[in-house]
Amino acid sequence: MYAEFETYLRDNMQLSDDELRLIHSFAVEKKVRRKQVLLQEGEICRFKIFVCKGILRTYRTREDGTEHIVQFSPENLWVTEPESLHNHTPSRYYIDAVEDSELIFWTKSDFDTLFVQIPRLKYFTERLISRNVTLGRDRIFSAISATPEEKYDEFVQTYPSVFARVPLHMIASYLGLSLKTLSRVRHAQLKR
Template sequence: MFPVQSIWLALLTMFDVFEKYLRQWVSVSDEEMALIRAASMERKLRKWQSILHEGEVWKITCFITTGCFRLYRFSADGTDHTLRFGVENWWISDQESYNHEKPSEYNIEALTSSTVIIWTKEKWEELRETIPAVKIFNEKLLARGYETSQQRIFSLISNSAEEKYLEFQKTYPKVFNSVPLHMVASYLGISRETLSRIRKDFTRRD
């Protein structure tokens, strides 16, 4: 059998991927979609390339078409802590910097070579004002982000290291399989050695 789907995917542009994604959320006319497309730009990132340095202001809206990103921050002792990951069909951003146009305390970098679609803040805000579906979509996205934050906070204050690990693996299998383990540990707030030992206990039990 020939990999027909792969041939199709190879012919899909980045924006086709995004268009399919967006239509799952809201209804958008072809004219509106054309406007959204015209305002967008595509960009490639190589592995380890940074897309936000702390101190800079986050002034774009960024959709990940392929690859993987990490948003992290340094604490006073110089260690870094992973606030969030982003994989295909996710968004990555620093909302606080974007909303208040203030220097970010975070860093965002590609964990693999990646491709993204970006809109400048000016253009995205214009799209939000002129296309109701974009505004509605953006609100849904923010609401969902808040909800997942609440769930993560509950997990962090109520679960053991092992429970947090299992929950993350179960809830975000795609992310789990895309990022190095020591970053998972950083995301869960535990040391990489502890995570390694949790895994060992599990393989022993099975």
Template sequence: MYDVFQQYLDDKIVLTPAEKEKIRACAVVKKLRKRQYLLQEGDVWKYDAFITQGCVRTYSIDEKGIEHIIGFAIENWWTGDRESLLSGKPSRFNIDAIEDSELVLFTHANFEMLCGAIPALNNMVNQILQRSFIAQQNRIQAALSFTAEEKYLQFIDKYRVFANRIPQNMIASYLGITPETLSRIRKQTAKK
């Protein structure tokens, strides 16, 4: 499982054998069963987490018991609650496995130490954070401006790999629409 993470790093940056070993020494491998929590609302998130296999979702549950999915993450993606990680405050979110999943975790202190000691890793992380910020801006803009159909079509265009792995009710929650609306949109777009 760690080898998947090492391959990811090798594809992105050049590391010396000593740097690779330093990173490996700080890594903790974790397996999650389908529906198992990685993080529960109210707990403090303390890790930088990389998915080597599987799919997870980040979501909240409102006072009416309705789930609001804010994101999905699959292989070669990072996941976690950045706000809780940086503030040390309890998370407002849950993260659980949609599929059996495997992750590589680093305590935040160890990850910060690695980024400080390995400039290439630090640069890679900064690029990921910049892309993540842009993706969040685009998601907010779509949520405010797009019709339900436009949201769905953009989701399929950007995240086609998710379409067959994630239940439709979860996709609807992510898009901020009802499962019935998503079903109708899917039927309409299939006819086009």
């Protein structure tokens, strides 16, 4: 499973063999089953995850128990709960597996060590955060301005691989629509 990650590293950073070994030395590989929970609300998040295979989701619940997905994370993405990780505060989000998945874990302190020893890794991570900030803004803009149909179309175009693999009610949850509205949008599109 580590092979996928090493490919990812080589594709995105120029690292020496020593550096690659160092990163590997802190990594913990783990296979999880569908629905397995990786982080519960109230827990303190102590890790960073890289998704080699599968899909994770990050969501939050309302008082009435409904789940609202803020993020899907398929292969080659990093997942953590930054707020909880950095501040050592209880997480307000859940993280679980949508499919059987293959993951690699690092603890925060190990990753901080890596940052010190491998500046390029730090730099790369900053670029990822920057991209995430941009995507987050786009998502907010879409959420406050787009029609349900536009939201659905954007999602399908932007995350085709996720779209094909997660149940519709999760897509509805991600988009902030009822399942009913989503199915109406889809139905209307069949006619066109």
